[in-house]
Every structure is written in structure tokens, then in C-alpha cells.
Amino acid sequence: MATNSRQTLGARGEDLAVAELERQGMAVLARNWRCRTGEIDIVAAEEGERGRTLVFCEVKCRSGLGFGDPLEAITWAKLRKLRALAAEWMTVHRASAVDIRLDAIGVLLMRGQAPRLTHVKAVG
Template identity: 50%
Template sequence: MDRRKELGDAGEAVAAQYLSSLGMEILDRNWRCRGVGELDLVARDGDWLVVCEVKTRSGTAFGDPLESVTAAKHTRLRRLAAAWLGEHDVRPAGVRIDLIGVLHRTGQKPVLRHVRAVGQ
């Protein structure tokens, strides 16, 4: 397996466990929409649907993991959230986009940063 994919999968697992520990229900992982992209995690937080983008890095030489989420990516996440809702029988009170950055250095416990409701 590609080292980057392995790192990304590990970060998503840490993020899913973290969201679950907050009481969120994970509804979907790595959901794909042809021609638009992929949602890393979809969760329910009470009556809200949470679309969560997870960025994982093994170091900060190229910046903080969350610095790689651009305005274009944010727009794509909104389109993906709408597509996900169109395919699932879920009627949330609202939709929120969260970001989770995971710094996963070899031999160390992952460090996680969670930013709620970006761009809202």
C-alpha cells in the first residue's frame, strides 16, 4: 500500500474514533461521488449532519495539515454534502462542515486539531 494512503487511512481512523468519543454517530466513511470527489467522514451530531474533511501529515515541513484545505475544496465539500443528502434518507436540521487535522509522527501519539463549522 502507498505510504501516503496508509497515513491518510490512519488519520481518518483517529478522526472517526475522536468524533465517536464526542458522541457523534459515524454514518459514512470515504463516500465517493463520481465527478465531484470524496467525503472522508459523514457523521450525525444531534440533529445536525457533519461533513468532515480529514487531513493527515507526518510532519510540518509543508505546514499544518489544515492549511491544505482551500476555498475550492470547501466549495467541493458543500457540493458533496448535497449529493450525499440526495442519496440518503436523512433529514438533518442543518449541515456543518468540520475539518480535522492529524499530525501523525512515527513513534508518537497522533495530535489532532478539530475546527468546527468552517466557512459558516
């Protein structure tokens, strides 16, 4: 698959992930936030009884199952990096929250089928 096609697929998957988080009542604060350490796909805020939870979300999108489920691509190393990126985002934005959560959303976009999203909360 060409790089442009992968980028298009990834952008579509992230759009669907954002729509799902918003459907759940979260406010999306940032998309594709980059720094020298790496990139966070989505930063969202969820208001709860105790206050605000910041949600740092990794999105993986695939067009088929030939390489496994999209969520299988999220390794412990990736989660460790996401934790570091979350801390950096909070420092840069001087953000505070009662809780912080790392989520993952797998998006499967198979031709001729409706998109399939799997949202896993608190993955790491």
C-alpha cells in the first residue's frame, strides 16, 4: 500500500475515533500533537463525578485482518512512550486533571463493510 493510501486510511480511522469519543461525551482537546519525543493521536477530556479525566488515545487503523487486529499493533513499548508523551503534553499545556487514562481505539475499515471500532479504556 502506498504511503499516501496509508495516510488516508489513518486519517479516516482517526476521524472515526474522534467521532466515537465525542459520541461518548468527551471533548477532544488535540489531534496529532507532536513533539520531539513523538506523537499523540488524540487528547480528550472526560468530565465525571470527581472531575476531569484527561484521556490520551492511540488509534490504529487497518483495512483488513491480514496482519491481525489493529489493536495487536499497540505494544508495551508504545504504551510506555504514550505515557511519556502524556506527561510532556501536560507539562507543555500546564494541564491538570483528577485522573489520567491511556486508551486505544482499533479501527477496521474493510471494503464493503461498515467500519468496526473497538475502544479499550485504560490500556496501560
